[in-house]
Amino acid sequence: MKKKVGLPRALLYYKFEPMWRTFFEELGAEVIVSPETTKTIKDLAVRYAPDEDCYSTKLYFGHAIYLKDKVDYFFIPRFGSDHEVNVGCPKFIGLAQVLDSLFPDFPEIIMPYYSQAKANHGKRRLLRIIFEIGLKFTYNPLKIIKAGIRAFKAQREYEEQLHISEQQLENWIKSQIFLNEKPNLKMRKKPLKLALVGHPYVLNDNLSNLDIRENLSQKGVDIITSLQMPRSTIEDQMEKLDFNLYFNYEREILGTIMYFLENNTIDGILQLAIFSCGPDSIALELASRYSRRQPETPLLQLVIDELSSEVGFSTRIEAFIDMIDRRN
Amino acid sequence: MPFTYPHFGSLTYVFEIVLRELGRTDIMLPKKPSKKTSELGSRYSPEFVCTPFKLTLGTFIEMLDLGADELGIGGGNMYCRFGLYWPVQKLILEDLGYDFKFFPIPIFDKPLNLVKSLQTASNNCTVWETIKAFRTTWIKTRYIELVDKLHFEYRALEIGKNQADRLAEEAHRKIVEIQGLGNLRRYGKKLPELFNKTIEIDKKKKKNALKIGVCGEIYVALEPTLNLDVHRKLNELGVITTNCVSFGMLIDFGRKINPFKTLPYQKARRVAKPYIGQRCGGEAQENIGDIILYKKKKWDGLVHLYPFTCMPEIITRSIAPQVSREYDMPFLSLVIDEHTGETGFQTRLEAFVDLLSRKKDKMLAS
Ligand code: SF4
Ligand code: SF4
Numbered sequence: 001m002k003k004k005v006g007l008p009r010a011l012l013y014y015k016f017e018p019m020w021r022t023f024f025e026e027l028g029a030e031v032i033v034s035p036e037t038t039k040t041i042k043d044l045a046v047r048y049a050p051d052e053d054c055y056s057t058k059l060y061f062g063h064a065i066y067l068k069d070k071v072d073y074f075f076i077p078r079f080g081s082d083h084e085v086n087v088g089c090p091k092f093i094g095l096a097q098v099l100d101s102l103f104p105d106f107p108e109i110i111m112p113y114y115s116q117a118k119a120n121h122g123k124r125r126l127l128r129i130i131f132e133i134g135l136k137f138t139y140n141p142l143k144i145i146k147a148g149i150r151a152f153k154a155q156r157e158y159e160e161q162l163h164i165s166e167q168q169l170e171n172w173i174k175s176q177i178f179l180n181e182k183p184n185l186k187m188r189k190k191p192l193k194l195a196l197v198g199h200p201y202v203l204n205d206n207l208s209n210l211d212i213r214e215n216l217s218q219k220g221v222d223i224i225t226s227l228q229m230p231r232s233t234i235e236d237q238m239e240k241l242d243f244n245l246y247f248n249y250e251r252e253i254l255g256t257i258m259y260f261l262e263n264n265t266i267d268g269i270l271q272l273a274i275f276s277c278g279p280d281s282i283a284l285e286l287a288s289r290y291s292r293r294q295p296e297t298p299l300l301q302l303v304i305d306e307l308s309s310e311v312g313f314s315t316r317i318e319a320f321i322d323m324i325d326r327r328n
Numbered sequence: 329m330p331f332t333y334p335h336f337g338s339l340t341y342v343f344e345i346v347l348r349e350l351g352r353t354d355i356m357l358p359k360k361p362s363k364k365t366s367e368l369g370s371r372y373s374p375e376f377v378c379t380p381f382k383l384t385l386g387t388f389i390e391m392l393d394l395g396a397d398e399l400g401i402g403g404g405n406m407y408c409r410f411g412l413y414w415p416v417q418k419l420i421l422e423d424l425g426y427d428f429k430f431f432p433i434p435i436f437d438k439p440l441n442l443v444k445s446l447q448t449a450s451n452n453c454t455v456w457e458t459i460k461a462f463r464t465t466w467i468k469t470r471y472i473e474l475v476d477k478l479h480f481e482y483r484a485l486e487i488g489k490n491q492a493d494r495l496a497e498e499a500h501r502k503i504v505e506i507q508g509l510g511n512l513r514r515y516g517k518k519l520p521e522l523f524n525k526t527i528e529i530d531k532k533k534k535k536n537a538l539k540i541g542v543c544g545e546i547y548v549a550l551e552p553t554l555n556l557d558v559h560r561k562l563n564e565l566g567v568i569t570t571n572c573v574s575f576g577m578l579i580d581f582g583r584k585i586n587p588f589k590t591l592p593y594q595k596a597r598r599v600a601k602p603y604i605g606q607r608c609g610g611e612a613q614e615n616i617g618d619i620i621l622y623k624k625k626k627w628d629g630l631v632h633l634y635p636f637t638c639m640p641e642i643i644t645r646s647i648a649p650q651v652s653r654e655y656d657m658p659f660l661s662l663v664i665d666e667h668t669g670e671t672g673f674q675t676r677l678e679a680f681v682d683l684l685s686r687k688k689d690k691m692l693a694s
Contacts, residue, residue, distance in 0.1 A: 050646055052636060052663060078606060085405050093608040094643035101603065101650040113606050118407070243415040243432075246405040276376050278639040282412045285374040289419040303375075 002030040003137060006071030006107070008063030009034045011056060012079060012092060014200040015249075019155035020075060023130075026147030027137040032071050034063040037207035041066050046306050048102075054277045055305045056201055057091050059208060064099055064106070073108050073136070074099075080115025086248040087117050089279060110136070117246075166230045173265045180223050181213055187220035192321060197226040197256050198272035199249060199280075202304065209272055210310045212317070216270075219321060224266075226256040233259055247279040257287045261294040267324050268298045270317070275305035298324060330356040331431075331449070332391040333400035334384040337550030338476050339575050341500050342469050343400065348504070349461030351451035356396045358387050361553040365390055366666045372420050378409070379635040379665045380547035383554055385417050392426045400449060403432025404441075407609025408639050411436075439581060462579075468503055469576035471516040475499045477570055478523045484537060484563040485529035495526055533566060538684050541622050543572035543615045544633035545641050548664050550575070555633055555664060556673050562631070565681050572618045572630065573611050596621055603647050610640025619651045619659055628684045629658035631677070636665035658684055 005024045007013055013020070013033070024031045034041065037059060045062025053061075064074065076096040081087040096111035112129040114121050127148075134144030164172070164179065171177045175193070183191040194216065202209050203225050216223055234255035238245060245251050253271070260269050271287055273280040284301055291299040300320045302313065333343045335358040347355050359365070361383055369386025388399055401414050414432045421428060431449045434441055447458040479496035486492050499519060506512050540562055548554050549571060559569045577583070577591050584591065590598075596617025597607070603616050615632060622630060632648065634641030645661045652659035660680045662673070 050642060053642055054637075080606070080608075087405070087407060090407050090609040090612075090639045090643065093606060094604065094612065094640070094647075097604050098643055098646040101647040115606070117405070118607065241415070243403070243412070244405060245415075246411065247409075276637045278378070278409050278637060281374045281377040281637070282409050282416055285377070285416050286419065289416075289423065292423070 002028060003073065004032050004071040005029045005073045005075050005110075006064075006067040007031060007033045007075055008060055008067060009036065010060040010063045010205070011095070011201050012077070012088075014204050016155065018158040019151045022154040023133075023147050023151035024075070024137075026150050027134055027143065029073075029137050032067065034067045037062070037205050039207075042207060042306065052276065054091070055274050056199065056208070056277070057095070058306065059201075059205070060095065061099070065103070068103070068106050071107055073110050074106060075110045078111050078113040080113070080119065081117035081248065082114075083117060083248055085117050085244065086246045086251070087115070088248055089277075162228060163231055164228050166233060169224075169230055169233065172224055175222070178222060179228055180225065181217040183217050183220045183222045185220060187218070191220050191222040192268070192324060193222050193224075193266040195226065195256055195260050195266060195269045196223045196272070197253050197269060199253075199274070199277075200227050202272050202274060203227060208304065210304070210308060210313045212270075212272070212313070215314060215317065219317070221321070226252045229256050229259070237262075247282070250279045250283045253283050254286055257299065258290060261291055261297055261299070264296045266297065267328070268300065268320065270320070271299065271301045273301060273303050275303050298327075329398050330354050330396040331398040331400060332356040332358055332388075332396035334358060334387050335361050335551065335553070336547065337552060338472055338500060339550060341472050341504050342465065342575065345468050345472075345504055346446070346461060346465040347400075347449075349464050350446060350449060350453055350458065351461075352449075353451070356391060356394065359390055359394075361387055361551075366553070370666050372424065374416070376637050377416075378545075378638050379554060380410075380545070380551075381413055381417070382666060383547075383551070384413065385420065388417060388421060389424070389426075392421065392428060397428045398431060398449075399428055400431045400433060402435045404434025404437045406436055407607070435578070463582065464509065466576065466580045466582060467509060468506075468512060469579065471503050471512065471519065472500060473571070473574055473576045474516065474519055475503070478519060480559050480563060480569040480571075482523050482527045482529060483560070484566055484568045485533050487528045487530055491527045492523075495523060536688075538567045538629075538681060538688065539627045540567050540569050540681075540684070541572040541618060541627055541630045542569055542633065543611065543618050543630055544644075545610050545635055545638050546573050546575065548633045548635050549573045549611075554635075556668065556670060558631065558633065558677070561674060561677055562681070565678065567681055572622070573614065592621070603651055604643065608640055608643055610634075610638065610644075612640040612644045615641070615644045616647055616651055619648060619657050620655055623655045623657040628688060629660065629680065631680065632659060632661045633664050634661070636663050658687070 007020055021031050041062040044065045045058040048065055049058035049061035078096050079088055079092045096109050099106060100109055110133055114125060130148040131144055172179050196203060229252060234252050237255040237258040238251055245254060257269055260266055273284050331352055331354055344355060365386035366383055368389050369382035373382040373385055402410060403414050404411050414430050418430055433445050443458050443462060446462060447453055447455060450458055475496050479492050483492035506515060542549055542558055562569045577593050583589055593614050596614040599620045600613045600617035604613050607613050619630060648659050662676060
């Protein structure tokens with residue numbers, strides 16, 4: 001019998017799926033991922049997660065609870081940062097132990113701690129983590145090393161695929177290529193071009209984002225997401241700030257917005273934020289102040305929580321598109 | 329160029345000390361935040377940013393209106409959003425039409441960078457002078473915090489009214505003003521005696537008084553305007569209180585580099601390890617550790633305060649119940665924001681104190 005490792009489909013899963021899945025599969029484990037967020041999972045989330053927590057963390061609770069009886073282990077890394085100074089969200093670090101404390105009936109949680117920025121972790125630490133986890137599944141050191149190498153390779157390949165080049169960005173802006181769902185052109189002759197900006201676990205979780213991607217493509221909108229933006233473009237934008245935006249995942253959000261505000265090459269920007277999210281509270285305000293100073297490309301900010309309704313959401317998006325159409 | 333900074337409990341004195349030591353003569357002491365400050369701050373703040381942001385922004389607006397134009401605040405890379413307060417506040421204040429300059433001090437950076445940034449805020453100090461100023465500050469801070477400790481004990485027990493308040497304020501001022509480390513040390517040593525001599529206390533009360541530590545996010549834990557003066561409320565119920573969080577310890581490099589000394593916050597982080605194995609910002613790890621440490625010190629309970637949407641402290645809040653159970657240490661977590669009502673807050677505190685005193689009576693009886 002293969003040992004079953006559970007990955008809740010939420011938060012950092014949306015960032016590191018290829019690495020995690022490859023690693024455990026190479027070790028000979030069976031990887032079980034919770035399904036895309038369903039109504040049931042959301043209900044579990046709202047019922048069991050702390051009230052004041054952000055919606056995305058709540059959803060993590062929902063996914064974990066959904067999986068708990070189906071797996072032998074949970075894999076919930078305590079992930080601080082993979083950058084010299086920049087960090088993730090404190091909640092990524094605390095999550096595993098919070099769940100462990102609140103739900104004593106959970107299966108064993110594998111929770112390696114890794115943080116380059118604050119704890120100065122590097123290759124040695126990674127090696128140790130790989131072995132500590134590997135030994136739970138196999139005593140073959142070669143197999144463990146191989147699993148580690150393949151995991152990182154898979155992640156690298158995934159990211160190379162995901163992040164477009166500056167050239168591709170040019171081409172997309174010139175409407176020579178599509179990067180996402182094809183816009184429905186029955187609605188309009190020329191698709192509208194919007195940047196969709198937000199956390200990976202919001203943009204890729206359709207229940208969480210209230211099906212915005214489908215909604216947009218139905219309305220004839222051609223999108224690029226902040227997740228796809230060329231890393232160099234993001235970093236160039238960050239250089240322009242007079243401070244260091246040290247929330248690593250907020251960099252691509254603000255960088256994308258700044259880039260399009262500055263260049264005016266597309267029709268609009270749609271920023272999705274999570275209510276009561278710490279980093280988003282900062283990014284929202286920065287973005288809205290920047291957009292006030294460079295108002296040419298319109299910016300719509302939508303804040304999501306568990307009570308947001310698809311109808312209200314859709315109405316606001318329609319109004320935004322109408323506004324753009326009137327301007328054009 | 330009038331220099332100001334946020335009001336921050338008794339740390340307000342600490343910031344005054346460092347600026348004085350850095351040779352600034354144009355310090356504008358921040359006004360104690362009022363209801364109006366909080367409203368002003370909230371009006372111009374992002375909706376769900378944490379409360380300290382709103383209150384500090386409100387203070388800056390009030391002080392800019394009074395003529396300040398240099399603003400000091402913490403900055404640099406951190407775990408939570410605190411280090412990003414100033415870039416956002418800067419844009420907001422610019423849009424409101426103010427002319428000013430921010431001095432973000434990277435309090436968690438390497439000591440050398442910290443010193444360098446203090447130097448830029450100084451009145452032409454050399455690096456050496458800046459280091460000396462910094463050292464004087466951390467030494468004075470020890471006594472500032474000692475006064476707080478005495479204040480929160482004597483206020484709970486005093487027979488007369490407002491004696492402890494008055495004496496604490498006097499002592500704080502004196503520490504700010506005092507020249508020379510020798511004089512400071514002499515004065516500091518006498519502080520316990522000074523309180524003892526000046527304030528008449530109810531001796532019987534002292535024997536049975538409950539002891540409660542106040543922990544949580546540092547700004548809420550220390551700023552009375554935001555925490556609805558939690559220490560006073562508890563003191564008035566006859567409870568001796570103390571601040572579990574201490575800023576002094578973080579900047580006290582004199583003690584930090586002493587290999588023979590483990591500072592309380594380091595101890596707290598260590599004992600917290602089984603529950604929360606690494607730092608994750610705010611005071612999360614220290615707070616968890618304090619549940620254990622204060623139990624060992626035979627304190628009766630902890631009150632934990634955190635701002636709405638605070639990222640690190642929600643971690644504390646979630647893990648604390650388990651630790652509190654395992655160590656049989658009562659722990660009350662209260663979320664605070666600008667809408668927190670006086671009455672509800674008071675009721676929660678009273679209920680907690682009731683619970684503790686019943687627990688204590690039971691223990692004494694058996
Ligand atoms: S970044 Fe925001 S949404 Fe993500 S876990 Fe942290 S607080 Fe929640
Ligand atoms: S510790 Fe909490 S309240 Fe304080 S700045 Fe950070 S997130 Fe805000």
